[in-house]
Amino acid sequence: xxxxxxxxxxxxVILGFALLVxxxxxxxxLVHMFYKGSMVLSWEFLTSVPRNxxxxxxxxxxxxxxxxxxxxxxxxxxxLGVMTxxxxxxxxxxxxxxxxxxxxxxxxxxxxxxxxxxxxxxxxVNIMGMDVSVLAGGLTLAILALPxxxxxxxxxxxxxxxxxxxxxxxLGATTRQTIxxxxxxxxxxxxxTGAILSIGRVAGETAPIMFTAATFYSRKLPTSxxxxxxxxxxxxxxxxxxxxxxxxxVPIAYGTALVLLLMVLLVSATAIYxxxxxxxxxxx
Amino acid sequence: MVKPQLQTRKxxxxxxxxxxLHDVDLSVYSQKVTAMIGPxxxxxxxxxxxxxxxxxxxxxxxxxxxxxxxxxxxxKNGSDVSRIRAAVGMVFQKPNPFPKxxxxxxxxxxxxxxxxxxxxxxxxxxxxxxxxxxWEEVKDRLNQSAMSLSGGQQQRLCIARALANxxxxxxxxxxTSALDPQxxxxxxxxxxxLKKSVTILIVTHNVAQAGRISDYTAFMYLGDLVEFDxxxxxxTVPADKRTEAYLTGVFG
Numbered sequence: 001x002x003x004x005x006x007x008x009x010x011x012x013v014i015l016g017f018a019l020l021v022x023x024x025x026x027x028x029x030l031v032h033m034f035y036k037g038s039m040v041l042s043w044e045f046l047t048s049v050p051r052n053x054x055x056x057x058x059x060x061x062x063x064x065x066x067x068x069x070x071x072x073x074x075x076x077x078x079x080l081g082v083m084t085x086x087x088x089x090x091x092x093x094x095x096x097x098x099x100x101x102x103x104x105x106x107x108x109x110x111x112x113x114x115x116x117x118x119x120x121x122x123x124x125v126n127i128m129g130m131d132v133s134v135l136a137g138g139l140t141l142a143i144l145a146l147p148x149x150x151x152x153x154x155x156x157x158x159x160x161x162x163x164x165x166x167x168x169x170x171l172g173a174t175t176r177q178t179i180x181x182x183x184x185x186x187x188x189x190x191x192x193t194g195a196i197l198s199i200g201r202v203a204g205e206t207a208p209i210m211f212t213a214a215t216f217y218s219r220k221l222p223t224s225x226x227x228x229x230x231x232x233x234x235x236x237x238x239x240x241x242x243x244x245x246x247x248x249x250v251p252i253a254y255g256t257a258l259v260l261l262l263m264v265l266l267v268s269a270t271a272i273y274x275x276x277x278x279x280x281x282x283x284x
Numbered sequence: 285m286v287k288p289q290l291q292t293r294k295x296x297x298x299x300x301x302x303x304x305l306h307d308v309d310l311s312v313y314s315q316k317v318t319a320m321i322g323p324x325x326x327x328x329x330x331x332x333x334x335x336x337x338x339x340x341x342x343x344x345x346x347x348x349x350x351x352x353x354x355x356x357x358x359x360k361n362g363s364d365v366s367r368i369r370a371a372v373g374m375v376f377q378k379p380n381p382f383p384k385x386x387x388x389x390x391x392x393x394x395x396x397x398x399x400x401x402x403x404x405x406x407x408x409x410x411x412x413x414x415x416x417x418x419w420e421e422v423k424d425r426l427n428q429s430a431m432s433l434s435g436g437q438q439q440r441l442c443i444a445r446a447l448a449n450x451x452x453x454x455x456x457x458x459x460t461s462a463l464d465p466q467x468x469x470x471x472x473x474x475x476x477x478l479k480k481s482v483t484i485l486i487v488t489h490n491v492a493q494a495g496r497i498s499d500y501t502a503f504m505y506l507g508d509l510v511e512f513d514x515x516x517x518x519x520t521v522p523a524d525k526r527t528e529a530y531l532t533g534v535f536g
Contacts, residue, residue, distance in 0.1 A: 161380075163376065163380035164382055166341075166380070167380045167382065167442070167445075168382070168392070170374040170446075171370065171373075171393040172366045172367065172369040172371075172393060172396065172449060177396045181392070181396070185383075186383060
């Protein structure tokens with residue numbers, strides 16, 4: 001009896017310690033980022049262009065660039081991903097083809113993002129002649145987001161109770177009607193939360209846009225989809241690796257990192273809040 | 285003899301290698317309640333689902349023989365499954381209203397058929413809800429979610445939803461097994477009212493229920509249709525020993 005109690009206490013201590021270490025990493029990280037970043041963060045920092053070869057000024061073009069890239073990527077990937085997931089769950093035949101496709105999609109999800117960058121450069125930039133541009137970068141990021149969106153949508157569709165589908169078909173609805181009128185409306189909250197979370201992923205990626213969209217330094221905003229842009233993650237990379245005034249550039253890099261971090265947190269918080277709202281409304 | 289509304293001839297069904305229904309010959313007569321009874325796994329629900337081709341959804345299902353709705357062979361190549369399913373309504377074991385408003389649940393079957401005038405739609409929804417004895421309880425809250433109804437009300441909503449298509453036949457798959465006794469009694473009474481306008485085929489594993497509401501009873505056992513007769517007759521002098529044993533509760 002005493003032995004069991006001792007073991008129990010011991011494992012509680014070990015588990016608690018593991019949690020503490022993890023939490024410490026996270027807290028140290030957040031405190032560090034907020035401390036360093038907040039030193040340069042200001043309204044002016046957000047809304048002005050970089051000056052004096054990135055040693056002064058703000059990050060406005062990078063903010064706009066990241067916004068454009070993300071919107072473009074999701075605009076491509078969301079409809080494509082949702083439709084693919086519908087095909088996989090409702091129409092795909094035969095079974096072995098679906099299995100192969102699933103493996104392919106999961107491998108795509110696990111592919112290092114720099115590979116997507118190379119692919120985007122080869123296909124979109126060179127072969128399709130888009131040059132280094134918002135369009136090429138957005139498409140590359142879209143491919144990166146696709147497997148995430150497909151898997152998430154499939155999951156969302158699978159959680160729609162089978163009874164709903166059955167009831168719809170038994171009333172004489174076609175598969176298409178059942179999907180558009182019953183399955184998708186029921187799955188929509190989960191599809192959307194997943195899509196929002198993928199925004200966080202896309203916004204923070206550096207490698208895929210390195211060769212396809214991003215530029216080190218630009219004082220003006222892009223005027224069309226064929227322009228190259230600055231982007232937050234790449235701006236951090238540029239500040240840390242290029243230039244001759246690290247003393248001035250590193251604080252700006254921290255500020256940029258904090259902005260990116262806050263953006264991703266905000267997006268995640270939105271998704272969590274939406275999910276909470278939908279769950280509260282959900283009645284089945 | 286009257287012509288049956290539904291009929292199977294030498295119906296055999298396999299799920300993969302599993303031979304589920306053996307040479308079933310069943311006739312379901314117009315404006316009567318026919319009950320299908322038998323122990324779990326005897327194939328009664330599977331047989332029921334042959335009449336609106338819901339078994340099509342299960343992969344590797346193979347069917348031989350004929351299933352007739354009136355004069356029409358519903359498994360004929362090129363037959364319109366959607367039209368058949370609209371003409372043969374189905375109510376499931378667990379009430380399964382859509383997570384939509386009460387109105388939209390009943391309107392669903394009509395809306396998927398194509399454009400319909402709003403006034404006509406409202407009229408048909410009202411008629412269907414009245415026919416399912418639900419109108420008085422919900423007429424003031426048609427726009428509320430169907431999920432806010434009680435289990436018994438939800439099941440009557442599902443009946444109303446099926447009736448909106450004006451089906452010739454209503455298939456009920458153990459419609460009261462998830463309901464409390466009062467709701468059950470109401471659904472049973474409703475069946476007796478509905479049979480004036482629609483043919484009812486009900487699967488139940490409540491023998492007493494079959495006795496209360498059905499005109500004909502089919503007893504199934506291990507994929508065979510063992511006995512089919514007028515309920516009165518089967519319940520007093522069953523022809524087959526297995527039927528007698530089941531009815532008297534020797535097994536089940």
